[in-house]
Amino acid sequence: MDTASPPPQGNDYTQRTALGAVAYREAQESAEFAELRHAHRSFAFPLTIAFITWYFLYVLLSSYAGGFMGTKLLGNINVAFVLGVAQFVSTFLIAWWYSRHAEAKLDPKADAIKARLEGQA
Numbered sequence: 001m002d003t004a005s006p007p008p009q010g011n012d013y014t015q016r017t018a019l020g021a022v023a024y025r026e027a028q029e030s031a032e033f034a035e036l037r038h039a040h041r042s043f044a045f046p047l048t049i050a051f052i053t054w055y056f057l058y059v060l061l062s063s064y065a066g067g068f069m070g071t072k073l074l075g076n077i078n079v080a081f082v083l084g085v086a087q088f089v090s091t092f093l094i095a096w097w098y099s100r101h102a103e104a105k106l107d108p109k110a111d112a113i114k115a116r117l118e119g120q121a
Contacts, residue, residue, distance in 0.1 A: 027113055036109040043101050047094060054090065058083050 027033055061069055062080060069080035 027117055039105045
């Protein structure tokens, strides 16, 4: 179903801009773009919620469970230190995991959409 209006009459730049806008709107409304959005959101949203929950758990434990967080595990290393380092480790693991996900699932779909748009230009 093509609901796009014809490009306005005018100079070449105006026509190319109008055609580009129509092409981008069609790409945005395509099933292929919807799949790309779904693949991104189904990965990013749950992981973001999990990480924010994990972060606030650490903050709350630090604020209200001082005895637990001060528990020594090995020498002068306590629970707070281990969980604090785990925050950094989990951040880097999530970034690595997302880059693998993007390379495997998002980039091929985005490249296909980009190639189709550039082919129409």
